[in-house]
Amino acid sequence: MSLFNKALASIGIGSAQVDTKLEKDKVTPGGEIRGVVHIKGGNTEQKVDEIYLGLNTTYLKESNDRKINVPVVIDRFRLNEPFTIGPGETKEIPFSFVLPLDVPISIGRTKIWVSTALDIKNAVDPSDKDYLHVIPNRLMDAVLNGVEDLGFRLREADCEQAPYRLRKRLPFIQEFEFVPVMGSFRGRLDELELVFFQVSENETEIYMQVDRRARGLGGFLSEALEMDESNIRFTVTSSDIPGLRQKLETIINKYS
Template sequence: MFKNLLASVGIGAAKVDTKLFTNSVVPGETLEGEVYIRGGDVAQNIDDIYIKLATEYERETEDSTVTEECVLINYRLSERLSIEPKEEVVIPFSLVLPHEMPLTLGRTPVYIRTGLEIKSAINPRDRDYLEVRPHPLMQRVLQAVENLGFHLYKVDCEYTHHFSGTYPFVQEFEFRPNGKYRNTLDELEIIFLLKPDYLEVLLELDKRARGWKGLLEEVFDVDERYARLMVKQSDLYELDFEAVIDETIQRHIH
C-alpha cells in the first residue's frame, strides 16, 4: 500500500524514455525511434501512451508578447498497457513529419514530448529536441539570397491569421542587405510554404525611404512590396535561383 502511495506521487513509478534513431531531420521526412517504458516498484495500469511533436511561436497581445506551444502531431502509441514492477516494454514508432514544420534556426525549438497517462498518478513525461534542417529547395533559396548580398539576422515563428495553413503561425526569415540592394531595401523577409511537390516562396520587400514620398510611405507603413514565386523539385539543379530571385526583386521595387 505504501509503495502504491509513493508511486502515485511519482516516487518509484513507471518511467518513460524515447530513443530517436536520429535527431537531425528535414520537413517531410520520416522520424523513427523507440519508446522505452520501465516499470517502477509496483504494478501500474497505463491508460494512454502518446507522442507529440511540438514547437513554439510568439503572439502579440495588447501590452506584451506571449509564447505559445503548437502541437504539430499528436500520435497515440497505445491505449492501455499493464506494466509489472521493473518490467521493460519497448514500443517502436514511425512518424511522417509535416512539411509545414519550422526549421530550428534562431530561437525556434522543435521537440518530441512522450507521456504516459496513469490514473490517479503524476504522469511520467520525456522531452527530446530535434534539429530541423532546411529542405533542399529551401537551402537553395537561402543560399541564393545570401549570394545576392543579404545576410540573415532574425528567424522567428509568429502567430498569423492571414494564411490558411495547417498551423496558426508562420516562420519568418528576415534579411538585411549588404550588397547592391543596401541603398534600396531596408530588409527582405521570406516565408516558406513547403508542399510535397513544390516550394512556394513569399517575399516581403521593405523599401528604404527616399525623399518626401519615400518618407511618407515609410511613416504610413505602405513602403512594403510583396512577391511570390514557386519552385519544383525538378528545378533544384536546373534553375538559376539567384537570377530568378534577383529579377523578382527588381520587378517589384521599381
C-alpha cells in the same frame, strides 16, 4: 505495502519511468523519425492507458503590447493500446512517424522537440523530452542560399503568430528576415522577409515582403503610410533550382 506503493506512485514516487531514444535527431520537413520508447515499471503494477508522442515548438504572440512565448503542439501520435506493466518490468515500443511539411526549422530561438508521455490514471504521468535538429530540405536550402548570394544576410528567424491572411493549419508562421549588406540591393532595400508554405518536398509557395528604403520626402511619406512595402506570392519547384538565383533576383528587382 502494496497500498503504500500505490499511494506513492499516484504522486510520482516509485512510478513507471519512460525514456525515448531517437535513431537520429537531424531531419528535414517531410522526413521520417524512428525510435524506441523504453518503459520501466515502478514499485507497483500500473495500467498504461496510452503512450503518445507530441511534436512541439513555441511561437511569439502579442499580448497586452508585449510578446510572449506560447507553446504549441504541431502534431500528436498515439503509439499503443492499453497495457499493464509490472513492478520492475521493462518494455520497448518501437515507433516511426513522418515529420509534417509545415514543421519549422531549428534556427535562432526556434526549438523543436518530441515529448513522450504515458497516460496513467490516478497518477502523475511519466514524461520525456528529446530535441530535434530540423534542417531545411533541398529546395528550401536553395532559396535561402539564393537570397544570400544576392547580397542579403539573415538577421532574424522567428516563429510568430500568423496574421489571418496567412494562417493555415498552424497558428504561427516562421519568418526569415534578411537585410542587404552587399550587391545591387544594398541602399535600395531596408529588408526582405520570407515565409515558406511547403506544398511537397519538391514544391513550395513563398510569401515575400520587399521593404524599400525611403528616398526623399515622397519616400518618407510612403514609409509612414506603409506604402513602401510590397507583398508577393510565388511558387518554386525543384526544377527551378539551377536558375533559382536569377528567378529571385528578377522578382526582387521588380518590386525594389
